Amino acid sequence: MPLSHYITSPGNIFYLTGFQGSNAFIILADRKIHLFTDQRYLSEAKVLIPKKKNNFSIQIHDLKDKLENKLAKIFKKEKISEINFESNHLTFNEYKKLSKFIKKTQKDFKLTNIKLKPNPDFIEKMRLIKKPDEIEKIKKAQNIAKKVLTEIKKELKPGISEMEIAFKIEFMGRKLGAENISFPPIVAFGKNTSIPHHLCDNTKLKNNDIVLLDFGFKYQGYCSDMTRTLFTKTPSEKQKKVYETVLKAQNEAIKNIKPGITGQKADSIARKIIEKAGFKDNFTHSTGHGVGIDIHELPNLSPNFKKKKNIKLQENMVVTVEPGIYIENEFGVRIEDMILITKNGNLNLTKAKKFTFN
Numbered sequence: 021m022p023l024s025h026y027i028t029s030p031g032n033i034f035y036l037t038g039f040q041g042s043n044a045f046i047i048l049a050d051r052k053i054h055l056f057t058d059q060r061y062l063s064e065a066k067v068l069i070p071k072k073k074n075n076f077s078i079q080i081h082d083l084k085d086k087l088e089n090k091l092a093k094i095f096k097k098e099k100i101s102e103i104n105f106e107s108n109h110l111t112f113n114e115y116k117k118l119s120k121f122i123k124k125t126q127k128d129f130k131l132t133n134i135k136l137k138p139n140p141d142f143i144e145k146m147r148l149i150k151k152p153d154e155i156e157k158i159k160k161a162q163n164i165a166k167k168v169l170t171e172i173k174k175e176l177k178p179g180i181s182e183m184e185i186a187f188k189i190e191f192m193g194r195k196l197g198a199e200n201i202s203f204p205p206i207v208a209f210g211k212n213t214s215i216p217h218h219l220c221d222n223t224k225l226k227n228n229d230i231v232l233l234d235f236g237f238k239y240q241g242y243c244s245d246m247t248r249t250l251f252t253k254t255p256s257e258k259q260k261k262v263y264e265t266v267l268k269a270q271n272e273a274i275k276n277i278k279p280g281i282t283g284q285k286a287d288s289i290a291r292k293i294i295e296k297a298g299f300k301d302n303f304t305h306s307t308g309h310g311v312g313i314d315i316h317e318l319p320n321l322s323p324n325f326k327k328k329k330n331i332k333l334q335e336n337m338v339v340t341v342e343p344g345i346y347i348e349n350e351f352g353v354r355i356e357d358m359i360l361i362t363k364n365g366n367l368n369l370t371k372a373k374k375f376t377f378n
């Protein structure tokens with residue numbers, strides 16, 4: 021029952037080929053990648069995309085040129101009887117279109133019956149274990165974030181707005197060689213830090229304030245992610261207690277993360293410390309997530325998982341560890357590092373300093 025995969029998600033297409041355009045799909049059959057794209061990208065794709073990547077050979081086709089004939093030829097040659105599609109990415113309308121197209125091609129070219137079958141994260145699972153060149157790119161992306169943090173601290177003067185800081189973060193990162201931001205920077209001052217993913221606004225930095233910065237950059241297609249909470253003057257006793265609890269939770273989790281531990285277990289190490297300190301209801305998100313081509317990818321370090329999704333961490337996975345405590349209408353603290361799972365433990369890829377109390 022020869023199988024093929026119909027791949028449409030930009031992250032998976034990039035992983036398989038390096039292609040970054042907005043309109044393409046892949047038919048993957050028998051270690052052959054057929055990349056279909058339109059005239060806007062075709063000539064560049066032919067130059068930039070290698071003939072072989074990850075042991076798959078790559079062929080580039082014009083999407084607008086006799087698509088049915090070309091697909092029929094591939095299906096016939098590889099004796100395809102099943103097409104797996106990315107059920108996590110394909111919209112319902114796209115699925116209907118695909119189904120109709122396959123039926124028509126099958127009929128027109130007298131092909132054997134082809135079944136469409138959902139396969140939620142076939143390529144995502146391949147992406148779990150990072151290759152050396154991927155790790156290098158992630159390291160570089162995180163190193164840019166580190167440098168930006170050093171620079172941005174100098175800009176944290178009373179009166180500056182969250183949006184201005186966000187703009188400066190992006191500008192500095194791009195100046196240092198990032199091609200993009202991993203996601204719009206989260207910059208929160210004062211009370212806004214109590215919202216885990218606060219949208220930057222015109223809030224101005226005060227004289228004695230708490231600041232939460234969560235940002236990352238893309239370097240050659242790979243993301244970084246980092247969060248730091250800092251204080252422009254002296255934190256209150258409560259802020260100090262919360263900060264130290266979050267830091268302890270993060271340190272404990274990082275200390276214990278190694279191959280074989282599940283995402284759920286990793287989460288529980290950080291969560292237990294926060295619960296013990298009396299902030300059970302204030303840690304409102306999961307402890308971490310995988311990072312790579314996408315800012316959020318597998319595995320998840322999360323408390324609530326079906327067994328199947330509770331992936332065991334393995335060497336060369338990259339995950340964030342980012343516990344947080346958020347106190348409504350007061351303030352919040354999150355500290356996030358990105359770590360690489362190694363043979364016996366992990367390596368912290370985030371060299372940026374954390375706030376320390378004197």
Ligand SMILES: [Mn+2]
Binds near residue numbers: 246340342
């Ligand atoms: Mn993150």
